[in-house]
Amino acid sequence: PKNLWVLGDGQLGAMLSHAGQPLGINVRPVDIMTPSDVQLPLLADDIITAEREQWPESQLSLQLSQHAHFINGPVFGRLADRFTQKSLLDELSVATSPWQLVDDNTSTEALHSAYGERVLLKRRTGGYDGKGQHWLKQNEATTIPDDWRNEAIAEQAINFDEEVSLVGVRTQDGRCLFYPLTLNLHQDGILMASIAPLSRLATLQAEAETMLSKVMNGLNYVGVMAMECFRVGEHLMVNELAPRVHNSGHWTQAGCHINQFELHLRALCNLPLHQPQVNFQCVMVNLIGVDKDDRWLSLPNAELFWYNKEVRVGRKVGHLNLSVHNKTMLEDSINQLKIWMPQQYQAPLDWILAEFA
Numbered sequence: 001p002k003n004l005w006v007l008g009d010g011q012l013g014a015m016l017s018h019a020g021q022p023l024g025i026n027v028r029p030v031d032i033m034t035p036s037d038v039q040l041p042l043l044a045d046d047i048i049t050a051e052r053e054q055w056p057e058s059q060l061s062l063q064l065s066q067h068a069h070f071i072n073g074p075v076f077g078r079l080a081d082r083f084t085q086k087s088l089l090d091e092l093s094v095a096t097s098p099w100q101l102v103d104d105n106t107s108t109e110a111l112h113s114a115y116g117e118r119v120l121l122k123r124r125t126g127g128y129d130g131k132g133q134h135w136l137k138q139n140e141a142t143t144i145p146d147d148w149r150n151e152a153i154a155e156q157a158i159n160f161d162e163e164v165s166l167v168g169v170r171t172q173d174g175r176c177l178f179y180p181l182t183l184n185l186h187q188d189g190i191l192m193a194s195i196a197p198l199s200r201l202a203t204l205q206a207e208a209e210t211m212l213s214k215v216m217n218g219l220n221y222v223g224v225m226a227m228e229c230f231r232v233g234e235h236l237m238v239n240e241l242a243p244r245v246h247n248s249g250h251w252t253q254a255g256c257h258i259n260q261f262e263l264h265l266r267a268l269c270n271l272p273l274h275q276p277q278v279n280f281q282c283v284m285v286n287l288i289g290v291d292k293d294d295r296w297l298s299l300p301n302a303e304l305f306w307y308n309k310e311v312r313v314g315r316k317v318g319h320l321n322l323s324v325h326n327k328t329m330l331e332d333s334i335n336q337l338k339i340w341m342p343q344q345y346q347a348p349l350d351w352i353l354a355e356f357a
């Protein structure tokens with residue numbers, strides 16, 4: 001069978017392995033964080049991908065990233081750095097929030113006069129789940145941290161209506177296919193829940209597909225890519241891009257006949273692929289900093305994905321996919337989760353109920 005190596009061995013690598021099994025693809029996630037002198041038994045026709053945008057240089061990561069079939073090799077570094085990612089969006093004329101590099105000469109006054117009262121500083125690299133962000137608020141006289149100069153960008157705060165994302169794929173012969181847009185709810189910078197598809201987002205689908213096509217074609221990309229957006233009125237602005245499978249695409253595991261993990265594998269291995277069919281609408285609820293609770297398995301429309309990670313505050317440790325083909329059943333499940341889940345889940349679960357009210 002074909003070997004497909006994954007730089008990184010987190011939940012995305014695990015779910016890629018899961019998807020590879022029925023296809024007869026031997027997906028091998030690699031822990032590149034623990035130093036090791038073993039040589040991986042890479043073969044010339046193996047395929048290499050990454051489940052993260054960034055990794056430390058080590059014997060293992062070099063062995064993988066220098067392989068001739070490390071697909072999208074140069075893209076990871078380019079998108080891992082917000083400076084080069086935002087530059088790419090500007091070059092391709094894809095709408096994104098106005099921004100600039102924070103360098104030695106940048107003053108808070110200049111940032112406020114360019115972007116207004118609230119300015120968001122984001123570390124160029126390493127940020128996720130809202131980490132590595134710092135708000136500058138004019139009325140609180142917040143300042144630029146010294147060690148953020150040249151290491152961060154400043155963005156205009158976008159007063160968006162809601163957040164959506166598009167997960168798409170590009171094949172080796174340049175075809176682009178997409179799932180329907182996903183509606184995302186973030187709380188404190190971290191994704192709490194997603195809903196897809198949603199008929200009221202259909203009017204934004206074409207614009208979103210045009211934007212992500214420009215990016216994937218511009219990068220000559222192969223595989224699944226995710227594009228997080230802000231909806232501002234009838235239009236979208238790109239917040240950020242991820243050159244991989246994405247949390248906001250996890251609903252496809254339950255909702256589509258080809259999920260995002262399988263779609264990524266098919267594209268990377270140059271296997272036939274076609275438009276994924278949607279089986280039913282889904283709600284995805286992230287399990288963040290909560291212990292595993294087997295009662296979740298009693299929900300009749302739920303699928304549990306538990307990542308087997310140590311539970312820590314604010315850490316994603318699993319997700320639940322809930323099907324919506326029976327609306328009453330969905331509402332019952334969400335109400336049940338409201339009883340079982342801690343305080344920080346009340347608002348996101350109410351948001352889901354409101355979307356179906």
Ligand code: ATP
Pocket residue numbers: 097120122127128129130131155156157158159163186189190191228239240
């Ligand atoms: P992820 O875990 O998705 O990779 P991240 O840490 O890389 O997240 P972003 O996606 O850039 O960070 O931002 C996290 C959240 O912060 C966004 O989903 C959005 O809710 C909010 N946010 C980001 N940029 C802006 C902005 N310019 N204006 C207003 N809110 C923003």
Ligand code: MG
Pocket residue numbers: 127128129240
């Ligand atoms: Mg990010």
Ligand code: MG
Pocket residue numbers: 228239240
């Ligand atoms: Mg994000």
